[in-house]
Amino acid sequence: MGFHFRFGPGDLLRCRFSISPQWETQAAVRTLLRPGRQAYHLPWLRQIRAAADRLDLRPLWLLMPQAGHNPDFLSPPPIGPSVTFEEELARVRAADPEEAREDLRRSLVCTPGAAESDLGRRMLADPARAVRELADLYEQAWAALIAPHWPRLRGLLEADILFHSRRLAAGGLEALFDGLHPDLTWQGSTLTIRRRTHHDRSLDGQGLLLMPSAFVWPEVVGGYDPPWQPTLVYPARGIGALWTxxxxxxxxxxxxxxxxxxxxxxxxxxxxxxxxxxxxxxxxxxxxxxxxxxxxxxxxxxxxxxxxxxxxxxxxxxxxxxxxxxxx
The missing domain is CATH 1.10.10.10 (Winged helix-like DNA-binding domain superfamily/Winged helix DNA-binding domain)
Incomplete structure (x- = not known):
């Protein structure tokens, strides 16, 4: 059992690192919903609590099941090593409504009753409107939760990439994956994330995008179905001292x-x-x-x-x- 990334010869040369402000915004919204992810972020929670209380995050939370699919179009893998939130949000707004509808449906069915709720039905009935409203809400969440702290967060993520880039240069993928997360194992040409379910993804020459995150802890996330870039999101080093x-x-x-x-x-x-x-x-x-x-x-x-x-x-x-x- 597990989530398997299967590497071919070309994939070994196409692994890259990137930082995603949009992903950090989505992960921060999820952290507000999941107390188990909050231990390292209590100072941040105290700082943003009043601003967060003014946001209606229920539409976003409805698309964050405990287990299952999260809509890929809401946080597309960054296309370069350094992108701005505005660039990423523009890609969200440009999502095809019919493709977004299927993405939303797959997510909603992972939470019992979500697709039949008023919010769920409204999203599925008018996906173009859903894309606009969800993008607007993420823009508000970015401004309230992440933007004031982005220099500190970006500094942490950049330092993590520098550290792991050196590990990759010194010891290859085996050394890199050995230190990213305890749920990861590298054997032969396959990277496996320990999971209760089974999923296989052949990289097919796309390589693997590696993204450190301040808010994904304690999890490691592998995702994005075709045609999206296969991506691994892992907890950044040093989050224990992030807010100190x-x-x-x-x-x-x-x-x-x-x-x-x-x-x-x-x-x-x-x-x-x-x-x-x-x-x-x-x-x-x-x-x-x-x-x-x-x-x-x-x-x-x-x-x-x-x-x-x-x-x-x-x-x-x-x-x-x-x-x-x-x-x-």
Whole structure:
């Protein structure tokens, strides 16, 4: 039993990572519905509670069965490594009404009585209207739940991709999948997600899209039926510290050596991050953070690596020794 992704020779060369703001919005809405997914997100829940209470999320929740199909057109796999929420929402709005109707029907029948409810019947009777209303609701959910926190979330997801890209480069797919989630196993040329039901998906040369998520925890999700890109969504590393403050105060000796703000920037790099993520983390202007990163880079205290359109910075061994008091 399980969900099986079957790789061919061409698929091994077509695995890629991406980040989806639309997926994070959908997963955040699901987190509001499922208390079992909320443990790591209690500070976020307190911050967004009033805004969430002003949203009527029942139409979205109706399409989130405990087990079964979720409408693929509502969160299509991103077509590039870095897409905006607006780009993804435009694809949702462009969904074919008849295809959306079948997608909605498959989801509704997974929850007893959902297809016969007033909401369910209205969606199936006028799928074009359903597409518009569901897209509008996701736009509201994005603005209320995710957009104010997106720099922090994106920083976490980008750091995860950087980490796992290095694992992939160093040890191949076996090393990558071994560390993503305990429900994943890689054997031969097949990736299996432990499930109570059986499902087979041959990748057929499309490869596999890998998406870290802050809100999918504790699950790992494999999905999207043809013609959508086969996709695996897994919990991002570091979500336990996502909503916490920095690891600790900047050492006074380091602040005297480098200057307070520059030392704060260096200490905030406890994991790789972009200029935007650091600026959000520290409450500084991106231009200020960028200037300090250039100085730290020139001094050999940080290194940089490009991921898509973003440049990530991380501390060198010397910087780790300076910020933690350990020997390099």
């Amino acid at each position: 403050a920095s690891a600790g105060p900047t050492p006074q000796a380091l602040a005297r050596l480098l200057g307070r703000v520059r030392a704060d920037v260096l200490c905030a790099l406890h994991e790789p991050a972009s200029t935007t993520a650091l600026a959000h983390r520290l409450g500084l202007a991106p231009s200020t953070v960028s200037a300090h990163l250039k100085t730290l880079h020139a001094a050999g205290l940080v290194i940089s690596a490009r991921h898509g359109h973003q440049i990530h910075y991380e501390r060198t061994p010397l910087a780790i020794a300076l910020t933690t008091g350990t020997s390099p």
